[in-house]
Amino acid sequence: MFIPRGFGERFITTSLGKMVYYTAQGEPWGEPASKEKLIFLHGFGGGSSAYEWSKVYPAFAAEYHILAPDLIGWGRSDHPARSYQAEDYIAIIIEFMEQTCQGATTVIASALTAAFTIRAAIARPDLFRSLIVTTAAGLAEFGDDYRQSGFAQFAQSVNIPFFNQLLYGAGVANSFGIRSFLEQRQFADASRVYPEIVEAYLQSAQQHNAEYAALSFVRGDLCFDLSQYITELTVPTAIIWGKGSEFTDPDIGRRLAAMNPQSIRQFCYLDDVGFTPQLEQPAVTIGLIRKLLPLLAQGLTDNQEAEAS
Numbered sequence: 001m002f003i004p005r006g007f008g009e010r011f012i013t014t015s016l017g018k019m020v021y022y023t024a025q026g027e028p029w030g031e032p033a034s035k036e037k038l039i040f041l042h043g044f045g046g047g048s049s050a051y052e053w054s055k056v057y058p059a060f061a062a063e064y065h066i067l068a069p070d071l072i073g074w075g076r077s078d079h080p081a082r083s084y085q086a087e088d089y090i091a092i093i094i095e096f097m098e099q100t101c102q103g104a105t106t107v108i109a110s111a112l113t114a115a116f117t118i119r120a121a122i123a124r125p126d127l128f129r130s131l132i133v134t135t136a137a138g139l140a141e142f143g144d145d146y147r148q149s150g151f152a153q154f155a156q157s158v159n160i161p162f163f164n165q166l167l168y169g170a171g172v173a174n175s176f177g178i179r180s181f182l183e184q185r186q187f188a189d190a191s192r193v194y195p196e197i198v199e200a201y202l203q204s205a206q207q208h209n210a211e212y213a214a215l216s217f218v219r220g221d222l223c224f225d226l227s228q229y230i231t232e233l234t235v236p237t238a239i240i241w242g243k244g245s246e247f248t249d250p251d252i253g254r255r256l257a258a259m260n261p262q263s264i265r266q267f268c269y270l271d272d273v274g275f276t277p278q279l280e281q282p283a284v285t286i287g288l289i290r291k292l293l294p295l296l297a298q299g300l301t302d303n304q305e306a307e308a309s
Contacts, residue, residue, distance in 0.1 A: 002054060003054070007058070009022055010022075014096070016072045019078070022050055029061040040056070080209070086224050089222070090116050090120050107121075108132045109132075114133035114134060117133065128235040130297065132292055134242070137226055139220070186275060186279075188242065236263060246275065
């Protein structure tokens with residue numbers, strides 16, 4: 001796996017197995033223990049892992065204690081042989097925060113995981129200081145349900161172990177499949193896909209039992225309608241949306257934000273990026289996160305003042 005300089009691997013034990021995370025260890029970042037924590041959570045797709053944020057989170061390591069996990073079923077974390085559901089990942093996010101954070105923490109999350117994180121923040125608002133989410137959707141909003149797509153229904157129809165492994169090996173866990181997906185679906189500009197990204201995704205995709213989580217995603221087992229939950233969110237939140245997102249139209253993000261303007265304080269479009277701006281335009285993403293963090297902190301202060309009055 002590709003781990004930035006000055007970062008090392010640790011793990012916790014969750015109800016679904018060992019969950020690996022990456023954090024600063026020594027030089028050049030200094031002692032992280034006294035710093036406020038900042039969590040980065042990756043999205044889903046063939047070969048996903050914490051690598052997705054690895055071009056962004058080192059930029060915050062001098063100021064924050066960074067925690068960037070591989071979620072269960074992905075990267076170097078355990079890959080239980082099971083059919084994964086949305087509730088599994090909501091629970092795992094909560095478990096991770098309970099075990100690694102001593103107080104309310106800011107979380108930065110991507111894509112479908114961002115939608116899980118919003119639900120985790122609804123269930124346990126005491127764990128969350130603020131949220132910054134990119135392309136946060138459960139892929140079933142406003143009548144546009146991924147589970148009804150031809151690809152999802154095909155994957156559902158061949159949900160047999162042998163065919164699952166064949167489908168995963170032929171379509172996902174190889175350099176051609178990963179590069180094709182990144183260039184055609186994940187990035188807005190295919191020229192930004194370089195060999196290290198493909199290799200990092202490939203290493204994750206080829207972990208033992210990696211097909212279980214990936215195919216749960218492909219079948220639509222993890223999808224849900226975030227619009228049914230978004231009004232319950234009370235944590236100060238900012239949403240970033242790539243205008244070139246292939247899976248989720250930017251209008252979905254705008255409509256979700258409009259449903260809860262009290263908690264969703266900022267909505268930002270990014271031109272010419274897909275649904276992982278943190279990989280496609282990391283410098284721009286870093287600058288935007290730096291802008292949003294103090295704005296959300298001020299939003300938290302405003303909420304506290306309003307409650308006091």
